[in-house]
Amino acid sequence: MSRIxxxxxxxxxxxxxxxxxxAVRARDEDRAxxxxxxxxxxxxxxxxVALTSYFSGRDPESLALGAPQLWADPLVTLLRGTTVTxxxxxxxxxxxxxxxxxxYDHLVLATGSRAAVPAIPGADLPGVFVYRTLDDVAALRxxxxxxxxxxxxxxxxxxxxxxxxxxxxxGALQALGARTTVVQFGTHLMSAxxxxxxxxxxxxxxxxxxxxxxxxxxxxxxxxDERGKAGRLEFADGGRLDVDVVVLATGVxxxxxxxxxxxxxxxxxxxVVVDQACRTQDPHVSAVGEVACIDGACIGLVAPGYAMAExxxxxxxxxxxxxxxxxxxTKLKLSGVDVASFGDAFAxxxxxxxxxxxxxxxxxxxxxxxxxxxxxxxxxxLVGDASAYASLRPMVGRxxxxxxxxxxxxxxxxxxxxxxxxxxxxxxxxxxxSAGTVxxxxxxxxxxxxxxxxxxxxxxxxxxxxxxxxxxxxGEQLTKAGVAVSNGLCEHMALSRAQLFDxxxxxxxxxxxxxxxxxxxxxxxxxxxxxxxxxxxxxxxLDDGHVLDDERAALQDTNDHVMANLQxxxxxxxxxxxxGGEVTPEGLLVIGQxxxxxxxxxxxxxxxxIDLFGARLEQLPQIWRRLVDAGFExxxxxxxxxxxxxxxxxxxxxxxxxxxxxxxxxxxxxRYRGLRSPHKLKLGVSGCARECAEARAKDVxxxxxxxxxxxxxxxxxxxxxxxxxxxxxxxxxxxxxxxxDRFLMYYIRTADRLQRxxxxxxxxxxxxxxxxxxxxxxxxxxxxxxxxxxARHVEVYEDEWRATLEDPEKLRRFASFVxxxxxxxxxxxxxxxxxxxxxxxxDERADPAVLIAGTTLAVRS
Amino acid sequence: MSRPQPGWTVVCxxxxxxxxxxxxxxxxxxxVALFRVGNREVLAVQQLDPYSGAHVMSRGIVGSRAGAVTxxxxxxxxxxxxxxxxxxxxxxxxxxxxxxxxxxxxxDVVLVGTAGALVDALVAPLATPATLDATEAP
Numbered sequence: 001m002s003r004i005x006x007x008x009x010x011x012x013x014x015x016x017x018x019x020x021x022x023a024v025r026a027r028d029e030d031r032a033x034x035x036x037x038x039x040x041x042x043x044x045x046x047x048x049v050a051l052t053s054y055f056s057g058r059d060p061e062s063l064a065l066g067a068p069q070l071w072a073d074p075l076v077t078l079l080r081g082t083t084v085t086x087x088x089x090x091x092x093x094x095x096x097x098x099x100x101x102x103x104y105d106h107l108v109l110a111t112g113s114r115a116a117v118p119a120i121p122g123a124d125l126p127g128v129f130v131y132r133t134l135d136d137v138a139a140l141r142x143x144x145x146x147x148x149x150x151x152x153x154x155x156x157x158x159x160x161x162x163x164x165x166x167x168x169x170x171g172a173l174q175a176l177g178a179r180t181t182v183v184q185f186g187t188h189l190m191s192a193x194x195x196x197x198x199x200x201x202x203x204x205x206x207x208x209x210x211x212x213x214x215x216x217x218x219x220x221x222x223x224x225d226e227r228g229k230a231g232r233l234e235f236a237d238g239g240r241l242d243v244d245v246v247v248l249a250t251g252v253x254x255x256x257x258x259x260x261x262x263x264x265x266x267x268x269x270x271x272v273v274v275d276q277a278c279r280t281q282d283p284h285v286s287a288v289g290e291v292a293c294i295d296g297a298c299i300g301l302v303a304p305g306y307a308m309a310e311x312x313x314x315x316x317x318x319x320x321x322x323x324x325x326x327x328x329x330t331k332l333k334l335s336g337v338d339v340a341s342f343g344d345a346f347a348x349x350x351x352x353x354x355x356x357x358x359x360x361x362x363x364x365x366x367x368x369x370x371x372x373x374x375x376x377x378x379x380x381x382l383v384g385d386a387s388a389y390a391s392l393r394p395m396v397g398r399x400x401x402x403x404x405x406x407x408x409x410x411x412x413x414x415x416x417x418x419x420x421x422x423x424x425x426x427x428x429x430x431x432x433x434s435a436g437t438v439x440x441x442x443x444x445x446x447x448x449x450x451x452x453x454x455x456x457x458x459x460x461x462x463x464x465x466x467x468x469x470x471x472x473x474x475g476e477q478l479t480k481a482g483v484a485v486s487n488g489l490c491e492h493m494a495l496s497r498a499q500l501f502d503x504x505x506x507x508x509x510x511x512x513x514x515x516x517x518x519x520x521x522x523x524x525x526x527x528x529x530x531x532x533x534x535x536x537x538x539x540x541x542l543d544d545g546h547v548l549d550d551e552r553a554a555l556q557d558t559n560d561h562v563m564a565n566l567q568x569x570x571x572x573x574x575x576x577x578x579x580g581g582e583v584t585p586e587g588l589l590v591i592g593q594x595x596x597x598x599x600x601x602x603x604x605x606x607x608x609x610i611d612l613f614g615a616r617l618e619q620l621p622q623i624w625r626r627l628v629d630a631g632f633e634x635x636x637x638x639x640x641x642x643x644x645x646x647x648x649x650x651x652x653x654x655x656x657x658x659x660x661x662x663x664x665x666x667x668x669x670x671r672y673r674g675l676r677s678p679h680k681l682k683l684g685v686s687g688c689a690r691e692c693a694e695a696r697a698k699d700v701x702x703x704x705x706x707x708x709x710x711x712x713x714x715x716x717x718x719x720x721x722x723x724x725x726x727x728x729x730x731x732x733x734x735x736x737x738x739x740x741d742r743f744l745m746y747y748i749r750t751a752d753r754l755q756r757x758x759x760x761x762x763x764x765x766x767x768x769x770x771x772x773x774x775x776x777x778x779x780x781x782x783x784x785x786x787x788x789x790x791a792r793h794v795e796v797y798e799d800e801w802r803a804t805l806e807d808p809e810k811l812r813r814f815a816s817f818v819x820x821x822x823x824x825x826x827x828x829x830x831x832x833x834x835x836x837x838x839x840x841x842x843d844e845r846a847d848p849a850v851l852i853a854g855t856t857l858a859v860r861s
Numbered sequence: 862m863s864r865p866q867p868g869w870t871v872v873c874x875x876x877x878x879x880x881x882x883x884x885x886x887x888x889x890x891x892x893v894a895l896f897r898v899g900n901r902e903v904l905a906v907q908q909l910d911p912y913s914g915a916h917v918m919s920r921g922i923v924g925s926r927a928g929a930v931t932x933x934x935x936x937x938x939x940x941x942x943x944x945x946x947x948x949x950x951x952x953x954x955x956x957x958x959x960x961x962x963x964x965x966x967x968x969d970v971v972l973v974g975t976a977g978a979l980v981d982a983l984v985a986p987l988a989t990p991a992t993l994d995a996t997e998a999p
Binding site: 491492523525526527528529532533553554555556557558561562566568569570812813815816817818819820823825826827842 | 872873877878879880881882884885886887892895898909913914915916917920921922923924925926927928930931933935936938940
């Protein structure tokens with residue numbers, strides 16, 4: 001289509017605006033609409049729902065939503081840091097604070113809410129914060145850290161408001177090391193979502209986290225301290241509480257001022273009034289999300305906002321969608337406290353019955369609300385154990401098919417639901433994906449795992465609470481389709497890598513044939529290129545024998561077999577280890593001379609070492625003889641193993657460095673060299689927060705602080721780049737090394753084949769928190785075992801190349817031809833480029849004039 | 862050493878080959894990949910990997926697929942039947958097959974059949990069963 005697109009202007013840059021733009025770009029196939037988003041915050045839309053996770057180590061980037069390409073579309077413009085000051089409906093124009101005027105054909109108000117500031121004297125003092133935007137959260141964090149540093153004792157924090165947001169804020173303060181009190185006006189916590197019984201159990205769970213709770217308490221004043229910042233809360237009952245920081249979490253107010261000023265009707269408690277099509281009184285203006293007053297109320301949840309965005313887009317494209325009604329189900333996102341509420345949680349439906357299971361001893365409260373005939377599920381409250389939430393929520397309004405109490409018992413909580421879930425039941429309310437859509441992803445679109453279904457349907461890609469249910473549906477559907485849901489490696493091995501690792505560890509079998517006989521399938525035969533290297537890797541991790549010993553040599557991929565990296569023409573590249581990227585001038589001269597003598601193409605790698613390309617099979621031992629004699633060791637660039645520890649120069653030279661990054665990098669690299677793993681492992685160490693070593697792009701990243709080292713894990717490059725996330729802070733060197741030991745060993749033992757650390761962490765029970773509890777708190781009781789395994793690795797490490805050069809039997813495999821061991825592969829051909837050789841292309845091979853000798857005329861000096 | 866035979870080229874000793882692993886050989890100026898499978902059986906296919914154009918097949922991992930003895934190209938992991946040269950898994954590409962050579966193991970000597978031996982080779986397994994060992998790999 002070449003006609004000029006219509007102009008869609010979206011005021012507000014939150015999650016709902018993002019969803020609206022996504023929906024336009026996904027559905028507007030004629031590209032009839034050009035979208036301009038005017039965002040007040042200085043950044044692209046982010047996951048506000050996950051804001052609290054910013055405290056538990058996630059960085060702002062990890063809150064990013066959707067695919068960044070969305071904003072690169074020529075029909076999408078995002079103006080950040082842009083405040084709209086006026087809507088002129090007659091001229092169909094919006095004006096911005098920086099003096100711009102934008103014409104629209106259709107306008108969407110997606111301005112959201114602001115945190116409500118209660119009319120308490122002192123609410124404007126320094127040290128009083130709201131909890132709404134990334135900037136709010138960053139400011140709160142900065143304040144708490146500054147106060148902690150100034151006072152040298154834990155900061156005392158108070159959260160006014162004991163609702164969903166208040167508890168998240170309390171969790172955030174706790175995570176920052178503050179001693180926190182939640183002050184709730186009402187009778188119990190989360191009173192908008194759960195009943196008194198659930199609230200009482202919740203209170204005990206929150207107190208168990210170390211957070212104090214005061215209910216039935218009205219705050220009458222915030223008093224300044226001698227520095228003029230918030231210092232004391234005074235309550236209506238005469239009580240007082242000394243504080244260093246206060247968070248107001250008493251609710252939100254729709255930001256409807258643009259609508260009001262433009263003369264659009266607003267609701268009694270605020271919000272621009274819209275109809276079921278999300279249109280305001282002006283047909284050219286819609287409102288979505290928290291600013292929209294629909295059915296007489298504003299809804300402060302993201303899922304209904306998403307639904308409104310879809311409705312608006314459908315209408316813009318000529319459809320007739322209407323708002324399906326709000327699913328007000330909620331789940332508290334607070335580590336260690338499980339709370340969910342869904343449907344008619346307060347049993348307001350006439351005749352509704354409540355089935356309650358309460359166990360104060362274990363801190364569990366579960367209530368289902370059912371219809372008067374006890375057959376239809378109407379809603380429920382789950383506190384302490386919300387594992388049944390994902391299964392039960394889609395069943396609201398449907399027959400339970402079993403005795404309601406069966407769903408409440410600890411073990412059977414979620415078991416009965418799933419297979420009988422109707423196709424039209426919503427599984428993922430964030431993205432409005434039904435059970436039928438999930439099933440169709442398997443049956444019609446060929447998805448074979450949860451990751452594929454998530455990519456195909458978007459189910460589980462926002463808040464993630466439905467992922468367990470999606471997983472079960474996918475499993476059931478695969479089983480139904482006759483696809484064995486196997487996590488086995490290949491036709492020869494029905495065990496996953498992690499299962500096989502455990503089996504081999506326990507049985508003590510140490511040869512491939514024994515292992516396949518014991519654990520392989522009926523057709524195990526001689527294995528294949530999948531299972532053989534896995535067994536070789538497991539044996540290497542358990543035993544640390546030489547990779548080329550005996551039968552094991554036959555299991556290795558060519559890279560591991562000849563300890564070099566196969567290149568496209570059949571030659572290999574050679575990477576000597578340069579620990580921490582630190583190399584002497586003498587070392588550089590040796591590498592340079594070897595490269596020169598063998599005519600090798602030379603390039604610096606991303607891991608601060610030097611790669612020498614174009615070595616032929618039969619040249620590898622000669623090349624390594626010279627490198628080993630000069631003190632170099634194998635760099636294991638060829639293995640699924642620890643590669644390098646990249647570092648910045650650190651405090652020894654750098655003006656800004658606060659710790660000696662190079663020494664730590666060398667220590668780590670020498671400790672973990674040669675460690676075999678499910679995939680390659682990279683580490684990085686930065687000497688200060690400027691992070692010049694890019695350690696957070698590594699599987700294990702260490703960043704120096706004034707007080708020690710911060711440890712980040714799970715950074716991956718490759719196809720799906722991920723930033724590493726904070727595992728622990730301010731560790732001393734011994735604790736750091738022990739923690740990295742355990743992290744690496746736990747990964748090596750339990751990850752799947754070719755699974756890098758980021759997806760592995762996602763799959764560990766409890767995610768990053770789960771990993772933390774295993775490696776720092778020894779929750780599985782395996783820490784001593786992991787420590788011992790790493791100690792053994794360190795003890796028995798030997799340089800593979802040195803060992804190979806000393807063993808004539810091992811050197812036989814480097815013959816180019818079994819009947820002409822030193823004859824070069826006659827097919828190799830090179831051309832010169834920028835003064836170095838590279839493999840000739842097929843066209844160049846046809847013209848011998850351009851070919852150079854390359855590595856084929858190498859002479860030993 | 863056995864006597865020279867027309868159409869058969871002596872390539873190496875059986876003990877020069879590692880069980881369940883390949884080795885390259887030059888046979889009449891051509892690059893051939895030899896694989897010792899089981900104890901006394903040797904199979905030969907072209908050393909040229911048709912997908913990458915590099916001479917690397919001998920460096921692939923030996924395995925089995927539904928009963929067939931296979932090698933996976935070390936370059937892009939296509940899987941070939943070592944007895945027939947047929948491509949069993951083209952990894953999303955058009956199937957391209959490998960040329961095969963007949964191989965005899967006489968005593969400790971490995972012989973590869975060249976052009977003239979083709980007819981001979983067709984009957985060789987029947988004619989000289991004693992030279993073949995059907996023992997499967999462990």
